[in-house]
Each structure stands twice: as C-alpha cells, then as structure tokens.
Amino acid sequence: MKSITVGALTKFFSNDKVIDNISFHAEEGQITSLLGPSGCGKTTTLRCIAGLETPASGHIAFGDETVFDSERGIDISVEKRKLGMIFQSYALWPHMTVQENVAYGLNVRDTNRMDIEKRVGKALDLVQLRSMAGSYPSNLSGGQQQRVALARCLAYDPEIILLDEPLANLDAKLRDSMRYELLEVQRRTGVTALYVTHDQLEAMSLSQKMIVMEAGKIAQEGVPEEVYREPANRFVADFIGNSNFLSIAGLDARSGYTDVRTALGVVRCPPATGACAWLMVRPEDIQLVENEAPSSANTYKGLVKSRIFHGDIVQLHVLAQGDTHLTIHVRNDVPHTDGARIRFFLPESKVRLLKA
C-alpha cells in the first residue's frame, strides 16, 4: 500500500483561492479524514489528488511516485493514477448491472475473463451483495448502492481509495452501520484511504488521523482524540464537538497555573502559552456541585434557564454571573428543572485557552 503526500498545494477557482498552500501526509494502510464545513476546500483537495482538478501549484506523491508536480511539470492523468474513488452520489452507471459496474475497472485493464469473474465475485462477497450481481443500480436501496460503489472501487485492488462524503446521502441508522462496514473492509484490505466529510462524528470514529480544514487552509491535524481534547483554535473547538467559550479579559500568570479573568469571574487554568483570546470548556466536562459544599476555586453559581432531555444525557442551559450562558451535559437522572439554582465546577485540567 502507498501513502499520500501533499505539498504546498494551491488551487484557484477563477480568482478565488480555494486551496491555500496546504501540505499533509496520509499514512499507508490508514484512514485519514479531511474534515471541514462546506466550502473549506476539502472536496477540491480530494479531487486534486484524484487528478480530476489541476492544482495551480504544489506537488502530490503516492508513496515515492510523484503524480503531480507543478515545478517539474509532472501531471499524471486521472486514469493512470490507479486509484479507487467513492462519490457522494455513488456514480453507479445506470445502464450497467451490478456485475458490469464492478467489472468495469478490470475490463479496462484487459484482465482475462476468468480472473474478472473471480475478482468481481470476491469484491461482491466483501460487501455481501453477490446475490444482486444481475440487478441494475436503480433497483437497489441506497445502502446497497453504496456497497456496490465500494465493491467497484476495490475490485481492481487499488492501493489508495478516495472517499467523497460517501455516507452523506444515507439516513442516520444506515450511516452508522455503513460506517462500521467501511471500517471493517478497510481493515481487511489494508488499503490507504482518504476520507472527506463534514461530519465530525464520522471523521472521529473512522480515522486514525484527522485533518481539519478552514477556508482553504489546514486548521489542525492529528489523531481524533488529540484534536478533540486540544483544539488549536476557536474554529476547531467550535467545529468539533460542543463547546462553551468565554471571552478573556486578562491573564495573571501564577506558579503552575494561570488565573484568567472572564465575565464569569476568575477561572484557574493550566499555564498559558502565548496570547489567548478564548477560554473553552466542553459541556460534558463541567461538573455540578452540591449547593451546600464549601466554596472553592472554579466553582460558580448559575440559574437553569432550560433543561433538554436528550435520552442518554440531559442538557442544561445555564445563566451565570456576568450574563454568561453555558451549556452543561449531565447524567440523565439529574433532577434540576427550569428555574433551579445550581452550582457548577470547571475542572482546571479540562479548561483550555485558545487563540482567536
């Protein structure tokens, strides 16, 4: 299997810089996801790697084979890049049966007939659709079409597959099971996968490495847990998971920690590095404290404005000092209702200081 290396990639649409000098590396045999809101350039990046778009500058390599290099004038055409790709619309050819769709990439490669039969069968087994080989795509359900697209893309054993929001058109339940299936198939084949999505949950649960993009640039990259726990800036923290943000009025460095002045009051935080504009804390990291407990650092009073039952958790919208609105996730057996007066605690280890 091959890794993907992208260096200093830039792409314009008319005069809009949609990809702005980005570089990253996707390890071989892993799933790497490109995550970001719509218009952040993630799909364009994927299409540049596929060879469906031509970048303005930069270089792209699969393993040690350069497929695009603006300086050296290398631009391997899409059909020679030996990739697999799954499109958001699946792009199954409506005039071909499932069998013919899956066999297409093998036919193009002049594989012999016996071999094609065998490999198509194998690919369809992988997605448990051998019984549908004779059907036309229009007779399949969304999930089945998705699996045919996967089989078609794996049939000719590409070393890299590109996935462009493959689960976006499925309903929630099906998306969960297809996500698991994708992961299974990737593990079994060991193929290198680059996965584009706007769904943070999908990216976090599927990939070993997550690249968050914003306005054509990489905002942060890393393993999902690290990105979730240590977001690089407010954008990443906001885009991935739920967050409470408090504007920082001032920092006072102490020994081993920092006192941060906010509308809520002084919050004791881990030592600050560099200039910080925002204090961030995840809703699930805020703890409720007994009203009778003695007052201590990072404990504040609040008024429950609304209680929203989510099933597994309860979400409390809390109004605290300085007109601060906070969201707190608590266990679903917490009794507080609207109008309840509560006290809550921000654990120093869970609070993060972020750049703008």
Place this chain on the structure above:
Amino acid sequence: MRVGKNLTNGVLLLLVAYIIVYPILWVFMGSVQNSQGQWTLENFGAIYNVYYLTIILRTLWYGACSVALSLVIAVPLAWVINRTDLGWKRTIRALVIVNFVMPPLFHALAFVFMFKPDAGFINNLFNSVFGIQPFDIYTFEGLVFATACGLYPLIFILVDATLRNIDPSHEEAAAICGSSRWKTVRTVTFPLVMPSILSGVLLGLLEVFATFGPPAIIGIPSKIYVMTTQLYVDLSSSPPRIERGAALSVIFLAIAYLLVFIQQKALRNRSYVTIGGKGIRHRLLPLGGWRWPILAVIALTIFISLLAPTLALVMVSFSKVWSAGFAPENLTFSYYHDALFLRSDIFSSFSNTVIVSLTTMFLAILLGGPIAWAVVKRGGPIANLLKLITFLPLSVPGVVFTIGVILTFIQPPLVLYGTLSIIVVCYLGRFLPFAVQPLSDALRQVDMSLIEAARVMGSSAGHIVRKITLPLLKGSLISAALLVFISCVREIVSIALLYSPGNSTLMMTAMLLWDEGQVQTTSALVVMILLIVVVFYLIVHALPKNGLDRER
C-alpha cells in the same frame, strides 16, 4: 368542492377529446368512407399501387436520410461543446437556436438561391473560380440537405441538454477506474445519452414526415413527391381527394406509432434520471492544436446552414435580378413594397395571421393552464387521460392531424371548413402541448405549501390565483403564450391544406407568391416573417422561467 373539481376535469376532457381525439378518429373513419359517407375500402385500393407505394417508401427514406445527416452534425457538435475547451460556446449555442426557429420556408428558399443548377450563388462562385457548377438542389440529395440543415438544431438541443445534465461523477468514476477519454465516451457517456438521441430520432422523423417547406419548394419542381406534397396535391385537385388522403394518413399514423412503440421498447428500463452533480463542472478535454480545425468545421456548418442562407435570402429580397448578386445597380427596395401590396390579399393575410395566432394563443393558455394544473397538482385517472390526450398531437405528424381536422369540421354538427375558425381549431390541437409543457414544468416547481400557506391564512381561491399562483407562473405563462404564438405564425403545412381564398396567412401567402414566380417578393415577405419570429423568440429566451427564479 369535489364535484366542482370533477366537473372541471370532465369539461376539460370533453374539450380536448373533441379537438384532438375526434379528428384523429376521423382520419380512420374518413379512410374507410367514400365521399357519400358509405363504408368502403376503395380508398386504400386507390393508394395500393406502385405510385403511392413509392411515395410511402420515399418519405421513409427521406426521413431516415435527413435524420441521419442531422445526427452526424448534431451529436458530435453537442459533445464538443459540452466536453472540450472549445470556446465560443455561447455563440454557437445561440446560433443553433436561431437556426431552430427559422420559418419552414427559409432553408428551402435560400438553398434554391444558393444551389440552383444554373444560377445559384454558390454555383456561380464555383463557376467563376473552377469553371464548373457542381451543385443541383433539385435532387433527392438536395432535398435531404436542405431539410437536415433545418432539422439538426432539434436533435442538438435534446442531446446538448442531456450532456449538460449528466452527473459528472459518472464519467469521473470511469476515469478513476482507469478508462481513457475515448473509452469513457464509448462505455459511459454515449449509453447515457442514447435515450435522448433516440427521442431526437423519433421527433426528427415525425418532423420530417410533416415537413412541407423543402418538399414543396425543392421537391415539387423536381417531381420528388413525399407524403405532405402528395396530400397537398390530392387535396387541391378538384374534386379534392380527401378520402384518399385519409387512407395515406392512416398508413403514416401507423408508421408513427410503430416508431413510438420501438422507441418506448428501446428505452425500457433506460430512462436515467441523471441530473445531479451540484454545480460541479464537467471535465473538459483540452483540444490543443485541434481547436482551430474543429472551430473551422463548426463555423462552416453554421455558415452553410444559417448565415449563408440568411445572406442569400436578404440579398435576393433587395435585388432587381435575383441571381445577379450584390451590386449597386442591382439594388432595389421595391420588393418590400410589393411584399405588402402586390397581392390584394396580403393585408388580409397579415390580419388573419394576427387574429389566428392571438386567438389560438389565448385559447391555448385558457385551456392549457387548467390542464397543467389538473395534471400536476390534482392527478388521478382523469388527469392522466387528460395528459395522454393533450400530448397525443406530438406523436401524430401535423399533416395527418390536419386531415383529421378537415374531415371533422367539413360536416355537421360543426361546419367550419373554409373559415378562419378551422385554422384556429387545428392550431389549437397541434400546439396545445407547447402551452401545457412549460406550464406543467413551472407548476411542478411551485410547492403546494406556498398555496396551502395562503389558504391557511384564509385567502379565497380567487385571491390565491391572483396573488400567488399567477405571479409565480408569470414568466412561464408568457413564454408558453409566445411559443404558441410563434408556432402559429411560422406554421405552413396545416395552412397549405386548410387554405381557402380569403383565409390565407402570411406564410401561405409567401408560398402562393413563390408559386406565381415572385421570387424577390417572396424573399422580402419571408425576411419580414423571419424578423417577427426571431424577435419573439429572443423575448421568450430573455424571460425568467418563473417567479421562483428571482431568488436563485
């Protein structure tokens, strides 16, 4: 409320049945009756001979050749425009559309001026350079050529729309799989476009079977008769041999439905909903050095099929001696005066055209609006039947339908033959689909919730129509109306059969002037009709499709 709805549907159904189904039925009935109204098979006997058999086979061959030549021009053109970086695409598309709306006599007349054996401009040009006059328009090949030059835009428009709307990822997926450009075209693009090519072939054949301009102007002088011209001859003989015409019509109706059947059969399981690809553009093949040769071929095609004919026609209309070409001493404006005053019936034919076209237009909208509403918003078996009947004329060659209209309204209870009304009834039946189609498309885009929201707020039905439905549909209503209007103005085949002295239209008068040998006057009149039609089409084109478009 329910009763009211069913009543409206029922009345609509009766109306379209009377103006569409009844005439088509009369084609069959007329073919098995003699002029005294007795049942007989002698009409079929009268056309069961070598002469009529030749006419039938020639018409089929004429259709096949014209459509084949159109395909050869239209399909590669559509592909090049949609899948390469050719440039000039808007201009090429616009010129093809202009070609599409040219009145039916345009190509026939202009090609006579260009390729007449001893005097055509192009022949003269060749004569002065090479000393030969290689072209003869008065041949079967000439007839096919003139027809195809007016027909290829129809097929182009269908294929162009499909190529543009195919989800780009279908072709991208093939490239990802390792398929070359050419192989992708063969294995993915072409099969996906095939249904619209087949529709184009069918529509093209039906169009050629009903075409009158080239067969009348090129075919009759060279004794190459096809169905339309033979019907014209049969009906204008005295006494009119209308029963024989009905028998010939039945045969072409059968052929038309055989073609429709074959097309449906071929398209079974194959109506691909390929619209998708949210604004992602198709990958364009860089033409490199091929760009200029390809542009040159396209420019030549457009020059021969549109620009040169226009030039020829305009030049002739200003010439004292039509074949003398452009020279100051040959210049005259008098034929434009003649075009308006030469025949005493020109003014009446002008007012007839306006009256007939406007009446047909209003009736088509008045009838088409409720039909579109019933089909799109109400549904049910009656609405389905309504839809089926409304679109029936599209699969019936116009000339066959006209025979049916004549047979229907030549006898009680409603005798309209020889009046302007029969022209209106005939046009209404033929062009009703042109009104219903855009209105249905527009209504389909209008979400019922927009109307329901008003109803919930307590608006009356009349208020809703005035304040919500009509404003939303304004653009489509206007373009539907103009489409019908233009179709009436440029119509020639029905009027050629329905014409009676005093009941002519501008197109028919042009035809009559040509028969009298008034070459320049005919040209001047056709140039004027052409201007009217093109200006109206440009208006339709510039209109937003409906009120919803404003937000997009």
